[in-house]
Amino acid sequence: MKKYRLLIKAVIFILSLVPLFVMVVAAVSETLGPDPAEALAHTSGEWALRFLLLTLLLTPLRLLSKNSEWIRYRRMLGLFAFFYALIHMTVYCVFLLGLQWSSLWDDIIKRPYITAGFAALVLLVPLAVTSTNRWQKTLGKNWVKLHKTIYICVSLALLHFIWQVRSDLSEPVLYIVLFLALMIFRVPAIKAYLLGRA
Amino acid sequence: MLVQRSADILSSEITSESAYLNRRQLMGAAGSLALGAMLSSCAEADSTGKPETSGSSHAGALDYSSAEKQSQSGFYTDEAKTPYKDITAYNNFYEFGTDKSDPRKYADKMVVDPWSITIEGEVSKPGTYTLEDILKPHDLEERIYRLRCVEAWSMVIPWVGLPLSDLIKQFEPTSRAKYVSFETLYRPEEMRGQRSRLSTISWPYTEGLRMDEAMHPLSFLAVGLYGKLMPNQNGAPIRLVIPWKYGFKSIKSIVKIRFTEQLPSTSWNKLAPKEYGFYSNVNPSVDHPRWSQASERRLPSSLLNPRRIKTLPFNGYANQVAGLYKGMDLRRYF
Numbered sequence: 065m066k067k068y069r070l071l072i073k074a075v076i077f078i079l080s081l082v083p084l085f086v087m088v089v090a091a092v093s094e095t096l097g098p099d100p101a102e103a104l105a106h107t108s109g110e111w112a113l114r115f116l117l118l119t120l121l122l123t124p125l126r127l128l129s130k131n132s133e134w135i136r137y138r139r140m141l142g143l144f145a146f147f148y149a150l151i152h153m154t155v156y157c158v159f160l161l162g163l164q165w166s167s168l169w170d171d172i173i174k175r176p177y178i179t180a181g182f183a184a185l186v187l188l189v190p191l192a193v194t195s196t197n198r199w200q201k202t203l204g205k206n207w208v209k210l211h212k213t214i215y216i217c218v219s220l221a222l223l224h225f226i227w228q229v230r231s232d233l234s235e236p237v238l239y240i241v242l243f244l245a246l247m248i249f250r251v252p253a254i255k256a257y258l259l260g261r262a
Numbered sequence: 263m264l265v266q267r268s269a270d271i272l273s274s275e276i277t278s279e280s281a282y283l284n285r286r287q288l289m290g291a292a293g294s295l296a297l298g299a300m301l302s303s304c305a306e307a308d309s310t311g312k313p314e315t316s317g318s319s320h321a322g323a324l325d326y327s328s329a330e331k332q333s334q335s336g337f338y339t340d341e342a343k344t345p346y347k348d349i350t351a352y353n354n355f356y357e358f359g360t361d362k363s364d365p366r367k368y369a370d371k372m373v374v375d376p377w378s379i380t381i382e383g384e385v386s387k388p389g390t391y392t393l394e395d396i397l398k399p400h401d402l403e404e405r406i407y408r409l410r411c412v413e414a415w416s417m418v419i420p421w422v423g424l425p426l427s428d429l430i431k432q433f434e435p436t437s438r439a440k441y442v443s444f445e446t447l448y449r450p451e452e453m454r455g456q457r458s459r460l461s462t463i464s465w466p467y468t469e470g471l472r473m474d475e476a477m478h479p480l481s482f483l484a485v486g487l488y489g490k491l492m493p494n495q496n497g498a499p500i501r502l503v504i505p506w507k508y509g510f511k512s513i514k515s516i517v518k519i520r521f522t523e524q525l526p527s528t529s530w531n532k533l534a535p536k537e538y539g540f541y542s543n544v545n546p547s548v549d550h551p552r553w554s555q556a557s558e559r560r561l562p563s564s565l566l567n568p569r570r571i572k573t574l575p576f577n578g579y580a581n582q583v584a585g586l587y588k589g590m591d592l593r594r595y596f
Binding site for chain 2: 091094097098099100101102104159160162167170171174175176177227228230231232233234237
């Protein structure tokens with residue numbers, strides 16, 4: 065696996081850009097339907113959430129396979145989560161709000177779901193900034209602590225999602241279940257058990 | 263209720279040409295032209311699977327008088343109409359799923375012929391009537407209305423139908439009738455959204471109006487749009503259109519109309535009373551608790567031209583309907 069690391073990274077990188085590519089093609093060819101801003105905001109937000117969950121998937125994979133190689137791909141997936149979250153925010157500001165900054169501020173303070181989404185994005189910034197090897201060395205043990213705030217980011221993102229639901233909870237509930245399943249591996253006793261297996 | 267047909271019956275068998283001819287012969291002279299056109303259009307929509315998108319001169323078109331352009335009535339607006347393809351491919355009809363593309367994908371499973379409506383409650387002529395009998399005495403007319411969804415998007419739609427007041431008078435509500443409530447078809451085997459376990463709406467969907475709201479000239483029952491028979495996804499065969507209220511008040515695919523003395527319970531109000539009031543008049547100064555109602559996106563919008571416009575009180579019909587709410591605190595009775 066080590067031998068192919070670069071190749072695997074390249075493949076993940078290209079695959080991670082596919083959603084963006086699909087969105088751009090749909091936007092340019094005008095196949096997003098009568099409310100394209102809404103469609104783009106929804107799709108980009110959902111991909112941000114998916115990448116957050118993919119990022120959280122690597123630790124369970126490491127624990128289950130007892131192979132730390134998985135962690136090598138975590139940074140890229142985390143950065144893609146941030147990337148799609150930024151696109152999501154940009155789509156919202158530019159296409160949904162039409163760059164009316166006063167209404168953006170109104171939304172952030174008045175609309176709990178937007179407050180939650182915005183907070184999730186803001187909390188991702190330090191994680192993205194300190195994702196480099198150098199920052200990892202500089203921060204030492206604190207780096208791990210800092211990066212555990214991703215759990216808060218995902219929780220806020222899920223809150224952001226579920227607060228927008230008008231009646232059908234199936235989609236956000238699916239994501240919450242996936243998140244909880246991934247979080248089980250963070251329970252110290254379970255983690256210790258999986259690490260201690262012969 | 264009417265006899266249910268199994269879903270696997272061929273759609274061509276449901277409204278065959280001969281059935282249409284038979285029905286036409288059974289009908290009286292009055293209104294037969296309009297209804298005959300409706301039925302032939304229905305047959306056509308069934309056989310092709312998709313409604314035609316050509317002009318109103320098409321053979322499948324409804325027979326109706328065009329919208330009265332008198333400025334005070336509110337029956338007509340010269341704002342750009344939302345294209346047929348957008349009206350019929352992007353809307354909420356939770357009986358078929360919560361995504362706005364679901365109704366178009368799944369509504370063809372709904373059997374809309376035969377159709378009957380039960381009239382009950384404080385009314386002199388209760389009973390279950392076929393749609394043909396209900397429509398027979400009425401001429402169809404066009405109304406071009408703005409439709410403002412509670413989700414802050416809007417459309418301009420040319421409906422074809424009849425004033426709700428005309429239909430109400432037909433059944434002679436008693437003096438005790440203070441409210442009128444409506445119920446949508448409940449048929450989980452044809453409506454996949456009604457089978458969803460995680461949906462929090464309790465079916466069947468119900469809506470209601472105060473009697474004076476229902477009798478207002480703007481209140482409308484639509485059986486078609488763009489001069490053609492109502493597509494299933496938009497609430498075939500007959501739906502309510504109340505242009506000064508949020509879209510969810512305009513209940514689709516009506517099977518029951520009940521006249522009551524008490525305020526009827528309505529679906530969204532029951533689900534989230536703090537978010538959806540009984541009145542639900544379009545009001546830019548009363549926000550939905552989770553989002554602003556001050557503006558809307560007029561569809562179709564595009565990325566370069568979002569068409570974000572200010573929302574008007576009563577969706578721009580204040581001149582016609584504000585009097586209905588004189589003296590009421592519209593923040594309290596939202």
